[in-house]
Structures are given as structure tokens and as C-alpha cells.
Amino acid sequence: MQFWKYIIQFFSSENYTLFVVSAGSGVLCLAAGVVGTFTYLRKRALIGDVISHSVLPGIAIAFMLTGVKNPVYFLLGAIVSGLISIWIVDYVQAKSKLKPDTILALTLSVFFGVGVVLLTKIQHSGNAAQSGLDSFLFGKAASMSLLDVKIFSIIAIVNVVCVLLFLRGFSLISFDENYAKGIGFNIRFIKAFLALLTVVTVAVGVQVVGVVLMAALLITPAAGARFLTNSIRRMLLYSASFGFVSGFLGVFISYSGPGMPTGPWIVIVLSAFALMAILFGKQRGLFARMRVRQNNYIKINNENILKDIYKIGNQGTQTITIKELTEKEKYPSLLLNSTLKRLEKMDYLDLVRGMVILSDKGRLAAREVIRKHRLWEIYLSKYFQLEADHLHDDAEGIEHVITPEIELHLIKLLERPEIDPHQSEIPY
Numbered sequence: 454m455q456f457w458k459y460i461i462q463f464f465s466s467e468n469y470t471l472f473v474v475s476a477g478s479g480v481l482c483l484a485a486g487v488v489g490t491f492t493y494l495r496k497r498a499l500i501g502d503v504i505s506h507s508v509l510p511g512i513a514i515a516f517m518l519t520g521v522k523n524p525v526y527f528l529l530g531a532i533v534s535g536l537i538s539i540w541i542v543d544y545v546q547a548k549s550k551l552k553p554d555t556i557l558a559l560t561l562s563v564f565f566g567v568g569v570v571l572l573t574k575i576q577h578s579g580n581a582a583q584s585g586l587d588s589f590l591f592g593k594a595a596s597m598s599l600l601d602v603k604i605f606s607i608i609a610i611v612n613v614v615c616v617l618l619f620l621r622g623f624s625l626i627s628f629d630e631n632y633a634k635g636i637g638f639n640i641r642f643i644k645a646f647l648a649l650l651t652v653v654t655v656a657v658g659v660q661v662v663g664v665v666l667m668a669a670l671l672i673t674p675a676a677g678a679r680f681l682t683n684s685i686r687r688m689l690l691y692s693a694s695f696g697f698v699s700g701f702l703g704v705f706i707s708y709s710g711p712g713m714p715t716g717p718w719i720v721i722v723l724s725a726f727a728l729m730a731i732l733f734g735k736q737r738g739l740f741a742r743m744r745v746r747q748n749n750y751i752k753i754n755n756e757n758i759l760k761d762i763y764k765i766g767n768q769g770t771q772t773i774t775i776k777e778l779t780e781k782e783k784y785p786s787l788l789l790n791s792t793l794k795r796l797e798k799m800d801y802l803d804l805v806r807g808m809v810i811l812s813d814k815g816r817l818a819a820r821e822v823i824r825k826h827r828l829w830e831i832y833l834s835k836y837f838q839l840e841a842d843h844l845h846d847d848a849e850g851i852e853h854v855i856t857p858e859i860e861l862h863l864i865k866l867l868e869r870p871e872i873d874p875h876q877s878e879i880p881y
């Protein structure tokens with residue numbers, strides 16, 4: 454009950470400002486998540502840091518030129534400064550032999566250093582209007598107004614619409630610029646337009662989380678979404694959802710107690726979502742990959758032992774002992790026993806008092822593994838001209854991943870061979 458009372462109190466008219474802040478933060482994080490997806494896919498994670506730090510001197514110069522704290526002037530200064538930083542990064546990368554990470558680090562450091570110097574000069578200038586400029590370093594979401602929310606909403610709508618309109622172009626330059634150029638896309642325009650969207654989003658968002666944390670809003674949602682799907686459309690949806698919910702929950706948590714900064718809490722919640730996606734993602738998550746590796750390990754052991762029983766037991770027709778299998782193939786006893794019990798449950802073999810014999814199902818499975826192995830040996834020998842004594846190890850690894858479709862293609866390509874390079878019969 455206390456929780457629901459707290460929720461009702463949070464959305465009451467008395468907390469109108471908090472509702473505005475939470476809505477504005479959510480919408481801003483949504484906008485950053487959408488445009489940041491392509492920054493992540495282009496493997497330019499540090500560019501978000503560069504832009505967020507490079508807007509600082511633009512904001513400071515805008516104040517020095519006008520003498521007033523006008524959000525429009527700040528936005529223009531930040532956009533110009535951010536675009537200049539991206540141009541410098543691309544220009545230096547094209548004209549020099551410096552590594553990309555070196556160029557990004559240098560650009561970030563120089564722009565941020567210039568920004569801090571200019572802010573320090575402004576603070577000692579005696580201008581009474583300079584108070585509050587330091588909030589751009591760490592953000593000050595609590596000062597958000599309804600006008601800011603409207604601006605963030607416009608930015609979010611523009612980002613979503615532009616991404617939908619240029620989705621194919623943005624996707625192509627994220628994965629293969631040369632291919633995009635080859636089929637007629639204007640790469641320079643698409644990259645410049647994407648850079649403009651990114652800079653505008655960062656320039657607007659620094660007042661919420663500051664230049665230090667703004668890069669997290671660009672990259673973290675996309676990083677988490679990437680572990681949930683291989684579809685770029687779904688990735689955009691997940692990234693936007695992570696951003697919006699994190700912005701809302703970050704404000705909610707910061708409201709729950711004194712001395713709870715909004716910007717850092719938004720980033721913490723966002724990081725928690727990303728961590729859960731990294732761990733529990735259905736397709737690419739850590740635990741999903743562990744399951745795949747474990748299943749592959751079990752499959753390889755099953756097939757290897759079936760194949761060895763087939764060979765030792767005269768094409769699987771004779772009963773052999775577990776001791777005989779252990780001595781000839783050197784299997785660890787624990788691994789062998791557990792695999793044999795698993796194969797027995799799967800009806801691939803019969804196991805009685807230390808004796809093993811393959812069932813019909815087991816013989817078919819063993820013949821399939823051996824057939825794939827020998828077909829691949831022929832393929833390597835015929836098309837790669839490998840010597841006969843170099844074929845076995847390569848085929849040993851690939852036999853477990855050849856699909857039925859590839860097997861049929863090999864049989865057709867090799868004209869249904871009868872024997873392998875070692876003159877062993879291929880079982881069909």
C-alpha cells in the first residue's frame with residue numbers, strides 16, 4: 454500500500470514539476486536511444502563522448518558573445534561546436550595515419566579542456582548571469598520546464614521520423630559503406646545528416662545529464678538492445694524503450710530520497726537494463742550463448758562416441774565393452790559414462806553390465822557423422838589440394854556443424870563418391 458501511495462503522490466498535482474522532469478527525461482533518453490543505435494552499430498561509441506564534451510566550448514562561447522543565458526543561443530553554439538569536432542575527427546582520420554581511438558581521445562580532450570578554460574574565465578568575469586553554467590558539466594534535470602519537454606518531444610519525433618525515412622541508408626553505412634556507395638547512395642550526405650541528428654540530440658540533452666554522462670544515453674540503450682535481437686528495427690524499438698523507461702525511472706528514484714542526483718540515476722537504471730539484456734538476452738545474451746556452447750559440447754561428445762562405437766563394433770553390429778572403448782579412444786571415465794547414459798536414454802544404444810551395442814537409430818546417427826566426415830575430407834582434398842595426412846583433423850572439427858542441406862550439396866558437388874582419400878567406404 455505504501456508503494457501505491459507513493460506512486461499516486463508522485464503523479465499528483467503537487468508534484469507537477471517532477472512529472473514534467475520525468476516525462477522530459479524519458480523523451481530525451483528515447484531520442485538519444487534511437488539515434489545512438491547507429492553510432493553503436495558503426496562502432497563509433499567514443500564519438501558520443503567526443504560530441505558531448507565538445508559542445509561545452511560552444512556553449513561557453515555563445516554566452517561570452519551574447520552575455521545572456523538564452524537556451525537558443527546555447528543550442529546553436531553547442532551544435533556548431535559539435536559539428537566542428539566531428540569534422541575534425543573525420544578530416545584527421547582521412548589525412549593522417551593516427552589510429553581512430555587516438556584521434557577521438559585527442560579531440561575529446563582538447564575540446565573539453567578549452568570548454569573548462571572558457572567556463573573558468575566566465576566565472577571570474579564578474580558577469581552576474583554566469584551562475585548555473587557549470588550545471589552543463591553534470592546536468593541539472595530539476596530545472597527542466599514544460600518548454601524543455603516540448604523541445605525534447607520535437608527532437609524525439611524528428612529523430613524517429615528521420616530514422617524511419619532514412620533507415621535503409623543509415624543501416625547500410627552502419628554495416629558496409631562501400632556497398633551503399635556502389636548501389637548509388639550519397640554516403641557523404643547520409644553520414645553528415647546522421648551526424649547532425651546526433652549533435653542536436655546531444656546538445657539538447659547535456660542540460661539533463663551533463664557532458665560527462667551524455668555519451669551513456671547514446672550508447673548504453675543500443676548496447677543492451679543488440680543482445681536481444683538481430684533485427685535492426687527491433688533493436689531501434691528496444692533501444693528507444695530502454696531509454697524512455699530509464700529516463701522516467703531515474704527521476705522516480707532520485708525523487709525518493711534527498712541527495713539523489715537525477716542524471717547519474719538515469720544512467721544507473723539504463724546500465725541495469727543493458728546488463729540484464731547482456732545476461733538474459735534470448736538470442737545473444739551471455740546465458741543463451743553458454744547454453745549454445747553446452748549443447749554443442751554435448752552434441753560433439755554424443756557424435757564422437759557413437760562414431761567410435763560404430764567403428765570398434767564392426768559397423769555397430771557387435772557388442773563392445775566400455776573398457777575396450779576407454780582403452781582405444783582414451784575417454785575420461787566420467788565423461789564416457791555420462792555420455793553413454795545420455796545416449797541410452799535417447800535410444801541410440803543399449804547398455805547392459807558394461808557392454809554396449811548400438812540400436813538401429815544409433816547406427817544411422819553414427820553413419821551420418823562418418824559420412825559427413827569423409828565427404829568433407831574429399832572436398833578438402835579436391836578443392837584445396839590438402840595432403841591426405843592433413844585431412845582428418847580439419848574434417849574432425851567440421852563434421853559436427855555440417856547441416857543436412859550442406860551435406861546434400863556436398864554429395865551433389867562431389868558426384869556421390871564411394872570412397873574417401875584414405876580409401877575408406879562412405880556409408881550412405
